[in-house]
Amino acid sequence: MAxxxxxxxxxxxxxxLxxxxxxxxLGPRAxxxxxxxxxxxxxxxxxxxxxxxxxxxxGCHRCKAVCSQGVDVPGLVAMLRAAHPDFRAWLWKQWLTHARELWAVSSSAAKLIPKKFQPEKFGPMLKMLAGLKGGPGLEPFLSxxxxxxxxxxxxxxxxxGxxxxxxxxxxxMTALRLLDGLGVEVLSGDFQCCGGGLKxxxxLDEARVMAEHNVAVWRAAGKPKVVVFCASCRSSLEGYEEVFDSSDEALEWQKNIFPLSGVASEIGFVISANCPKTLGYHRPCHVDAADSxxxxxQSALRERLVAETKRECCGFGGVMGLGAPGLTDQVNRRCWDRLGGAEIVLTGCSACASRLSATAPQGVGVGHWLEIIR
Ligand code: SF4
Ligand code: SF4
Structure with missing residues (x-):
């Protein structure tokens, strides 16, 4: 209870921050x-x-997780944003509600626009888009x-997601391959965006529409387990409120959200000769304490995992990244300070992967952990 x-x-x-x-x-207490x-x-x-x-x-939710009074600062900020919408919120809304039509094309295009031709006002947005597409991709080395x-x-x-x-x-494709190998029958369900970025x-209205749709997909499939491989999507799904028929159904939904890495934890892996000697792991702000x-x-890479963030945020920041890029860059630099020495940095969040990919030091590869699986 808050x-x-x-x-x-x-x-x-x-x-x-x-x-x-x-x-x-700038902190949560203020x-x-x-x-x-x-x-x-x-x-x-x-x-x-x-x-x-x-x-x-x-919007990292770290303050909410430690508050003994249940104060939801990012939730309060979201209500403030709803009461004071601006151009960036509008842009963000278009971006997230038209992902299907916009993302692939615009993220490829953003990588092609030379920096000197990028309008200053849209610089942070273009950087975000380019990160979404990422680099050439990591070469898999985990069999x-x-x-x-x-x-x-x-x-x-x-x-x-x-x-x-x-x-x-x-x-x-890799997630489907893992589930197939595990003998899981993946049901078809046309989920939409988790709605976390919108919320x-x-x-708030758009986020609620997404939540209602996704819960309806789950009901229509017979309320099975829902496997997720993005920490931010998972946190958003688990945070759905007011879209259930009863508190029992809300609990049933929450109990059925599983991280793919948890479901895949007993798969046997072996590293191949092309595995880099030094790897880093970026812990997303939205991952749960168990962090599967x-x-x-850790179990697959052992001593090659030499760097790990614990409290550092990648500085993605959602809509804040569009309005205060200087501040989100400061946050991002602390993250890279912690990851120094890693040839490749892995993470389990799509927002972190795109942000770190857009800001990686020369020669450092970034990707979702699914990319390293052959
Ligand atoms: S940046 Fe994160 S920890 Fe700080 S106020 Fe916002 S949600 Fe809370
Ligand atoms: S009550 Fe919660 S939000 Fe307020 S200062 Fe303490 S931890 Fe922060």
Whole structure:
């Protein structure tokens, strides 16, 4: 149950924006405090100041995870964004509600536009798009040696997410191959976007439409397990509210969301000769505490996994990346400081993969962990 902020400051330690900038006014406690002031008196801040405050949050949810009072700062920020929509929120909404038509074409095009011809206003958006397409892709170096029988014969739905559906289709192909090897029957279900990016940007009605659609797909399939391989999509799916027939159904939905790396944890892997000597793992902000992606990689790569982020955010930031790219770049640099020394960085989130791919140092490869599987 959400309570009021008691200004304890516990969330200050985990906020990547505050940690990267040292500016407490950008941290969760200040946001919670200002939102409380605005709730009591809507005129307490000017329209411009309220819109500015609404723009400055990465939506990483780290503060929410540690708050003993259940204060949902990114949720408060999303409500502020909904109340103070701007051009960037509009752009973000078009981008996420037209993923099928826009993503593949525009991410390829963004990579072709020379930097000097990029309009300054759209620079952050073009950088984001180019990252979505990523580099040439990682050369696979993890071969499958055995499949367990744990899930053989089970029926599951696969929630691939927009990036894998429309741009990085090789992730989807590998996920299907793993599930096939495990003996899982993948049911057909036309999921839409998880809606997480829309919700974070304050496009609450659009996010709800997506959630209703996805839950309807699950119901029509007989409420099976839903396997996900993007940490942000999974967190968004697990956070669905108010679209269920009852609290029992909401619980049933949450219990049926599984990370692919958890389902694949007993698959046998062996590394081949082309495996780089040094690899890094970027822990997405939205991954759960168990982090089965990390455990799968630790078990398969062992001592070659030399660098790992724990608290550092990639600085993707959703709609904030469009409005305050200087700040999200500061956050991103701290992430790369931690990943130094790795020839290849792997992650399990489509947003992190695109952000790190767009900002990787020369010669460093970035990809979803699915890319390294032969
Ligand atoms: S948001 Fe939660 S953790 Fe942060 S200061 Fe308020 S009560 Fe403490
Ligand atoms: S969601 Fe992340 S960036 Fe936003 S206030 Fe909380 S910890 Fe900071």
């Amino acid at each position: 309570g009021d902020c008691i200004l304890c400051g516990k969330c200050l330690e985990v906020c990547p 505050l940690n990267a900038t040292g500016r407490e006014e 946001k919670a405090d200002l939102c409380a002031v605005l709730t009591a008196d809507k005129e307490a801040l000017s329209e411009a100041d309220a819109a500015k405050l609404a723009g400055l949050c990465l 499958i040696t055995s499949f367990p029988d744990t899930y053989r014969g089970e029926k599951m739905l696969l929630f691939a 927009c990036t894998a559906n429309y741009v990085q289709t090789r992730w989807l 974070g940007a304050g496009c 992606d990390c455990r799968l990689l």
